[in-house]
Amino acid sequence: MGAVYDQLSITERRKIERWRHAKVPVDEMARVLKRCRSTIFRELKRNHFSDENMPGCDGYYGAAAHLMQAERRSRERKLIKHPELCKRVIERIKNGWTPEQISNRMIHEGAPLRVCQETIYRYIYSKEGQREDLWWYLPTHRVARRPRRTRRRREPKFHRDVSILFRPDDVAHRRQFGH
Numbered sequence: 001m002g003a004v005y006d007q008l009s010i011t012e013r014r015k016i017e018r019w020r021h022a023k024v025p026v027d028e029m030a031r032v033l034k035r036c037r038s039t040i041f042r043e044l045k046r047n048h049f050s051d052e053n054m055p056g057c058d059g060y061y062g063a064a065a066h067l068m069q070a071e072r073r074s075r076e077r078k079l080i081k082h083p084e085l086c087k088r089v090i091e092r093i094k095n096g097w098t099p100e101q102i103s104n105r106m107i108h109e110g111a112p113l114r115v116c117q118e119t120i121y122r123y124i125y126s127k128e129g130q131r132e133d134l135w136w137y138l139p140t141h142r143v144a145r146r147p148r149r150t151r152r153r154r155e156p157k158f159h160r161d162v163s164i165l166f167r168p169d170d171v172a173h174r175r176q177f178g179h
Contacts, residue, residue, distance in 0.1 A: 007069070008035075008043060013062035016043065020060050078115055079123045085113050089120055093137045099124070121145065 008016075012033055019029050026044075030037040047065030050058040079086040092102045099120035106114035124134040125145045135143055 008039070010062065010066045013043070013047075013065050015062075016040065017060055017062040017065075020044070077123065077126075078119055080128065082113060085115065086123070089115065089123070090132065090134065093120075093124070093134055096137065098139060 012035075015033065016029060026037055026040050029035075030040050033040070043065065044060055047060065047068050048058070049061050049064045049068075079089060089102055092105075093099075097105075099117040102120060103115060103117045123129050124138070129135070135141065
């Protein structure tokens, strides 16, 4: 299975803020927090606070960074924002179209408002899509989504009932090869 990532907590963000004001190197912050240094750099860049009305208060603040992150995560998704688009997508799913067919057809038609197949899959397996049992209309009929880019378990070469361990006794005690 792939790596599991967790978001920075408010306490980690406040530590980063204190260390930033104390001019602690990013590598040291990453080592203490047991995070990748790119995570800290991304956090500092993405959640940098700046306001035109208060130019002296620019910088990284842990509480403000946490609020910015919460606001980014809570933005509504495209199919929820646009109910007419959602209705069109659901109608096509119920008619037996796959998400790939739906998104490619929207591109072919030149629709001004369109979604990619990944957005459709995310909607199908979200709470809203689960309420409507949209997964049932997919070709695989899976209730839960298999993680992307995972290895599939291979079928055994021989069925377990055909194993050499289950051969008859008279075969095991043959004196001549092939008979």
